[in-house]
Structures are given as C-alpha cells and as structure tokens.
Amino acid sequence: MSRPTPAPSRHRREPVFRTLEIIATTLVRVQGLELRYSGIDNIPGRRSDGAVLAINHTGYVDFIPAALGVYRAGRRTRFMIKSEVMSIGIMRFLVNRTGTVAVDRSAGAQAYRAAVDSLRSGEVVAVYPEATISRSFELKDFKTGAVRMAAESGVPIVPVIVWGAQRQWTKxxxxxxxxxxxxxxxxFGPPITVAGDADAAAETARLREVMYRMLLDAQEGYGPHPAGELWVPARLGGSAPTRAEAAELEEAEARRRAEAKAQKAARPARPWWRHKLGR
Structure with a gap:
C-alpha cells in the first residue's frame, strides 16, 4: 500500500523544488491522470539514505509520475539530464536550484562525480539506463552508469518501471x-545491492533482467492494449516500431543531427555587426 503524501512542511527548505511539486501535482489533476503506485515502501525513507533510481524511458514526461511517487515516500528526486538544457535560462535556473545533475556527454566524468557525491550525501538520484527514449517501448540496451554509481557510493539501486506515460508525449x-x-x-522494485568490486557489465545485465520482468508484470496488470495503437509495443499487437526498427530510426536521426552540425560548422562566421543588426 502506498504511503500518504507527506505534508508540505517537510519540504520547505527548497522553495523552488516545492513550487515544482505543486505545479506537477496540479498538472496531473488537470490532466485527470490516474496514477497507480506500487512498491513505494522500497524507496529509502530516511533522508540520510541515498539510492539510485533506475527508470525505464518511454516518453518526455515519464519523470513526473516517478518523481511524485518518490515525493509520496517523503523524498525528493535528483535527476540526471542532458546538459543542453543549460542553454535555456529558465532550465538553468531550475537545474541550479533543485540539485539536478546536468550531463555533458563530452565530459561525462564530471557529472558522474557530482552524482556519486549526491548519493553519498543521502540523495535519491534518478538515472535512465537506456540513456534515450525507447521508440519501441521495450527496454533498450543499458549503460553501466547506474550500477557503477551505486557500487562506488555504496547505495542500493531501486528499479522503477513507468508504464502508460508514453500515451501522453513521446517520439x-x-x-x-x-x-x-x-x-x-x-x-518501485525491491532494492538491488551492488558490491563495490562487482563486474559492472554483469550487474547491469542483472538490473536489466529485473526491470524486464517488472515491465512484463506492469503491462499485464495495466489493462487492455488495443491492437494497432501507436503507444502499444509491436510485441503486444501495437503499431510501435520493433526494437530493430527503432534502432534504424535512431541511426537515421543521429546521421541527420551529425550532418546538420557539420553544415552549421562549415558556414562562414557572420561579422559582428550583422549579429547586432539581426542580419
């Protein structure tokens, strides 16, 4: 059974975070979302206990129900997100005031160290082991970051499966x-303990297997998956791409991004006075 939502007074020390929680809760109510939680007791209740949340990634807003579940346990979630958002003023403001860890893929070591430090200080840090949204809504191959952070910081991994959020907004x-x-x-699955000297690849495979079984259980208990629907995996009769088809789409998208970046870099720089005049 889920724990009751904690009183706001427990979170007054971070006014920006508290404001975001109010906005997220209001958004869920306005949308009429039916949030179904299970396993909230698996989230460490003491603020001194850190944990890595390993979450599957199916859409742009699947972080909201996951974070609200952690909030019900009286904790807050520090997400790891792409550093590109730091170029947006409001996002930079939010990141700097909510303990979010910005990940620069060209300098990932710095973000990794920041995440480990947060875990050691007792924070709950959320990681998407798949790194990007799964177009097939099946689990992609996992990166080893979640396991390595848990092993180094000495905290457990709590596997998390969010199902249904892809019906709101996804690729x-x-x-x-x-x-x-x-x-x-x-x-929220039972915590997984990772030894400090564990093999990261083997432990990552174990984590993925646990989350795969959790995903199957979540899908079975979710309700009908109408045939042909875009949000339904091909395995369940939907029209979402298969894992192989999704991989091809991602490769094509990566090529387009690389070509656009190369074309932009090849353009001659505009004189400073044209920037001023907007030409």
Whole structure:
C-alpha cells in the first residue's frame, strides 16, 4: 500500500523544488491522470539514505509520475539530464536550484562525480539506463552508469518501471497533454545491492533482467492494449516500431543531427555587426 503524501512542511527548505511539486501535482489533476503506485515502501525513507533510481524511458514526461511517487515516500528526486538544457535560462535556473545533475556527454566524468557525491550525501538520484527514449517501448540496451554509481557510493539501486506515460508525449507523433484521463502505473522494485568490486557489465545485465520482468508484470496488470495503437509495443499487437526498427530510426536521426552540425560548422562566421543588426 502506498504511503500518504507527506505534508508540505517537510519540504520547505527548497522553495523552488516545492513550487515544482505543486505545479506537477496540479498538472496531473488537470490532466485527470490516474496514477497507480506500487512498491513505494522500497524507496529509502530516511533522508540520510541515498539510492539510485533506475527508470525505464518511454516518453518526455515519464519523470513526473516517478518523481511524485518518490515525493509520496517523503523524498525528493535528483535527476540526471542532458546538459543542453543549460542553454535555456529558465532550465538553468531550475537545474541550479533543485540539485539536478546536468550531463555533458563530452565530459561525462564530471557529472558522474557530482552524482556519486549526491548519493553519498543521502540523495535519491534518478538515472535512465537506456540513456534515450525507447521508440519501441521495450527496454533498450543499458549503460553501466547506474550500477557503477551505486557500487562506488555504496547505495542500493531501486528499479522503477513507468508504464502508460508514453500515451501522453513521446517520439513518433504522440502528444496528448490535455485532459486525457490516462492511467499511468509506476512500480518501485525491491532494492538491488551492488558490491563495490562487482563486474559492472554483469550487474547491469542483472538490473536489466529485473526491470524486464517488472515491465512484463506492469503491462499485464495495466489493462487492455488495443491492437494497432501507436503507444502499444509491436510485441503486444501495437503499431510501435520493433526494437530493430527503432534502432534504424535512431541511426537515421543521429546521421541527420551529425550532418546538420557539420553544415552549421562549415558556414562562414557572420561579422559582428550583422549579429547586432539581426542580419
């Protein structure tokens, strides 16, 4: 059984974070989302106990139900996000005031150290082991970061499966951010302990297997998956791409990004006075 939502007074020390929690809770109510939680007791309750949350990634807003579940346990989630968002003023403001860890893929060691420090200080740090959104809604191959951080900081990994959030907003043309009354299930699995000298690849494979079984259970208990729907995996009769098809789409997207970046770099720099005049 889920714990009751803690009183706001427990979170007054971080006014920006508290404001975001109010906004997220209000958004969920306006949308009429049916959040279904299980396993909230698996989140460490003491503020001195850190944990890595390993979350599957199916959409742009699946972090909201996961974070609200952690909030119900009286904790806050420090997400690891792409450093590109730091170029946006409001995002830079939020990142700097919510303990979020910005990840620069060209200098990942710095973000890794910041995450380990947060874990050692008792924070709950959320990681997407798949790194990017899964277009197939199946689990992609996992990166080893979650396991390595848990091993080095001496904290457990709490596997998390969010199912249904891809019906709101994801890659492939789905965007329903209005009052949709979509059910979203969030399952927090039993903590996984990783030894400090453990083999990262083997432990990552173990984590993925645990989360795969959790995903199957979440899908089975979710309700009907209508045939042909974009949000339903091909394995369940939906029209989402298979893992192989999703990989091809991602490779094509990566090529387009690389080509655009190369073209931009090849353009001659504009004189300073044209920047001033907007030409």
């Amino acid at each position: 492939g043309g789905i965007r329903r951010m209005g009052r949709s009354k979509i059910p979203v299930s969030v399952t």
